[in-house]
Amino acid sequence: MANKRVQFSHPIIPYLFIAPQMLIIAIFFIWPALQAAYLSFMLEDPWGMSREFVGLENYQYLFNSAEYLYSFGFSIVFSALVAFLSLGTALILAVKANAVLHMQSTYRVLITWVYAIAPAVAGITAYFIFNRHIGVMYDFLNSLGWQFNPEADAVDASALLILVSVWKQIPVNFVFFLAGLQGIPKAVREAAALDCANERRRFWTITFPLLAPTGFFLLVINITYAFFDTFGIIDTLTQGTPGGRTTTLVYKVYQDGFLGADLGLSSAQSVVLMLLVLSLTFVQFRFIERKIHY
Amino acid sequence: MNKTLKALTLSAGLLSGLASAATEIEWWHAMGGSLGDTVNAMATEFNASQSDYKITPIYKGGYEETITAGISAFRAGEAPAIIQIFDAGAATIINAKGAALSVEDILVDNGYEFDINSYVPGVRYFYADANDKMIGMPFNSSTPVLYYNKAMLADAGVKPPKTWEEFETTAEKLKQKGYVALAQSHTPWIFFENFHSRHDLQMADKDNGFSGLPNKVMYNNKHLKMHLEHVKAWKDAGYYGYYGRVWGDNENAFVKKEVAMWIGSSGSFGGLKTSADFDFGTSYLPYWESINKDAGTTFIGGAALFAMAGHTDKEYEAVAAFFNYLTKPETQYFWHRETGYVPITNAAYNLAKDDGYYAANPDAEVGIKQLSLDEGEWTKGYRLGFYVQTRESIYREMDRIMSGETTVEAALKAIETDANRNLERFARTVK
Known part of the structure; x- marks a missing residue:
């Protein structure tokens, strides 16, 4: 010894x-x-x-405020949807791009392209595309019969934010998933192909479990992204409107602390946010990671 | 070679000698784009006009970013000598004892003449303290006015409405011609704050916050309720177009001919001249005859320049010299012409008149004329703590009223609760 x-x-x-x-x-x-x-x-x-x-006054204020509780709930639903949709879409794209034989790199470049765009720029771009006065998509959606009106309709505004946030995050997830897919040994895939003809079943029994470590890592990254990095998109696209219905916790910290100069209140919000993300990360590591085999 | 070098060193020495003789001060402002160019032009002219002082304007972003930058700098002991603070932030800086010095004191102490009555009535006391002493120097001042599309109004055979009562018939006629009558760009400023000054209604206790720290906002009153209920009815009837809270989205509705009339800032005039490809006119902010037959002046909006504490006497001398330059009729007239903001002194207003500026541009005079209307008991201004958050509540509830999510009654109640809580919290931070 x-x-x-x-x-x-x-x-x-x-x-x-x-x-x-x-x-x-x-x-x-x-x-x-x-x-x-x-x-x-x-x-x-x-x-x-x-x-x-003032002791716990700032915290009491927050949890007695209907607006704060709404933004709490909104942040959770928003983040879950953004993470789920961007992971799901990226996974499908990665699997398909990995299977393409011709011009594989062209597909990859095209999908990864968006990665280089900053959230605030993505927000401004979307603002112009979906703007009622000059937006192409605004006219298109309304011509389909959808009374699309993100300035006044909370559902439309939320959908727009989710769309842009997902779109912005897909390339990151795509790159990691693709790398994960290419890390799966060819021998394993060939053996699976011999044993099972059903491609979908092969994906769920072989590919997906082997991708799980990548997926878990991306889940943590995506939740953090949806909570924090979407700030730039929200600030350029909706500013939390209409009627405060697209205000996430981070945006509220900014409104009360940076714009409103109420430091105590916004610090209390930061602490709540910190605890929330910590506990989310804890849950992820404690319960989801256990099911993953590296 | 050697000679040139010597000459260079000598001239460099001379230059730095000159530079160190001048007192340098910084001016943090929130004027971007072409407004920023005008600010720079004024600073350059001031610097060229004398050699004792040198002012450096620094653009800090929007209004909120500028005040936040000022606050952080102050906390770090590195505040600029002059900072531009907007209307909603006025309470934050004026109530903070030891954050800003009175510009009136600075001017008087440095031997300049100061008479508050030489300022235009609507501007005079907006940034003054309880004793009518001017704390902030009004800088970019504007007031809400009504712009109208001449062709659309002529088509419907109507004139721009003076009162909201008139507006209802005007709007119906416009609607019959297929036009949406109205949009506006700033709900808190136009439909809340100026609604109260135009009708001479009290906004908050303690003289709208001028004679002490207020703890009650009076937005939840029957007049405002009546007005907002009408606005909602107008929207449902197709008289009023609500394009969300963003200023530009509502202004664009006017520029793109979606609405026939738009209430914006008198300072929007210059921008509209280039963006609108049609003939438009300007008129006073409408009022309710049923509330006040003799509706008077409105509040200003925009921002003021504050002299921040913690600088040397020499630097305040420079600040005083700059403010003196800024309030000169020629400077004000230049600023007024370039930007569309109103001239803040009577002398500047007269200069513009004598120069024939309004004869050629009658619309440019509407804002200043409105600010020169009769003063009332409640038209001085308002001073409300954490008012930025209160405005946020107003925007939020207006969205909800317009989408039918809430009633006017519930919205005003919610705004009152938020506003009073903001006042209460703010009052406790003032020592």
């Missing part, structure tokens, strides 16, 4: 190696998070000239 000892026995060196990284985490993640937690118990004027401890 003795000769199996770790080579670097000096206890300081490994810590020195990770010190820069820990320092960055402490400065840019832990310190702001603690600051937000501290401010969430305070009522403070915007200029930082007075600060008063």
Whole structure:
């Protein structure tokens, strides 16, 4: 046993190696998070000239506010739909693109293309395409008989946001799924093809379980994306309208804290958001990851 | 070679000597696009007009971004000498003791003449404190006015309505010709705030927030309820087009000839001149004769310039010199002509008149004339804490009224609850 000892026995060196990284985490993640937690118990004027401890008042305010509870529910439904739809679509596209024999790379480039677009740009582009005065799609949808009106109709506005958010995220998922598919050994696929003629069944029994680690990783990434990165799309496309019906939790933090200068209230919202994403990630790792074999 | 080098060093030394002699101050503003160009032109002219002071305008984004940048800078002890703050943020900076100095004090202390009565009535007290002392220098000031498509109104054989009572018959005639009569671009500003000043109605306790920290917003009143119920009925009848809360979407409905009339800002005039390919006219904001027969002046909208605390006497000297330059009739006239914002002093207004500007552009005078209408008890302005959030509630509830999701009564109740809670929270942050 003795000769199996770790080579670097000096206890300081490994810590020195990770010190820069820990320092960055402490400065840019832990310190702001603690600051937000501290401010969430305070009522403070915007200029930082007075600060008063108010206990849980900010949290009580939030959970008694119908608007906040709505944005809570909306964020969850919105994120679930965005993650599910973008993962599903990307998986289908990846499987199909992987099976294409001719011009495979052309397909890949075309699907990955959107990846380079920033969320805010995607939002502005969609604004122009779906705008009532100049939008091509606006006219098209209305000519189909759908009274499409995202400025006034909450369902239309939500559908539009989901569409753009999904569209923007598909390429990322596509690239990972494609890499995952190509990582499946050819021998396994050939053996499966010999044993089972049904392509759909082969997918669900062989390909899908083997893709599961990639899928799980993407699920975590997509939930985070839907919660946080869709901010740019919302800000350029709906600003939480109509009637506050497309306000996600992140957008509400921005409205109350950045636009409204109510630091205590928006800090409390950040803390709630942080806890929510932490618990979601925990659930994912605890219950979903268990079912995955690497 | 050596000589050139020497000469260069010498001139560089001279230049830096000159530069260090001038007191430099920063001016953070929210004027993008062509407005930003005009701001830069004014700063350049001021810098060229003397050698003691140098002002550097810095564009900080929209109104909200600018005030947020100012707040962060102030907290870090690096606030600019001058910052532009918009109407809804006025309470935030004026109530914060020690955040901004009074521009009136700065001008007087540095030996400039100051008379608040030389400012146009509607502008005068909007950024003043409880004792009528001017805290913020009104900068880009506008007021809501009605624009109308001349051809459409002529087609229906109507004139722009002076009152909302008249509007109902006008709108019916326009509808018969296949036109939607009206759109407007800023629900809180036009249908809430200015609705109260035009009819001389109280908006909040403590003199609309001027004589102390208010704790009651009075939006939940029978007049506003009546008005909004009419607006909803107009929408259902096809008289009113509601294109959501975004300013541009409603303005575009007018530009694209979807509606015959549009209520926007007097400062929209310049933009409409280039975007609308039809002849349009300008008229006063309509009022309800049934509420107030002698409807008077409206509030201004836009923003003011504040001198932030924490600078040296020398820097405030520069601030005073710049404000003095800014309020000169020639500067104001230039600003008025370039942007469409109203001139803030009577002298500038007279200069524009004498120059024949309004004879050639009668529409450009409507905003300033409206601001010169009779003042009432409640037309000074308003000072409400966390008002940005209150406006957000107003936008939200208006969307819901228009989609039929809520009633006017419930909406006004919700706005009142939100607004009062904002006031209560804000009052506790002011020490």
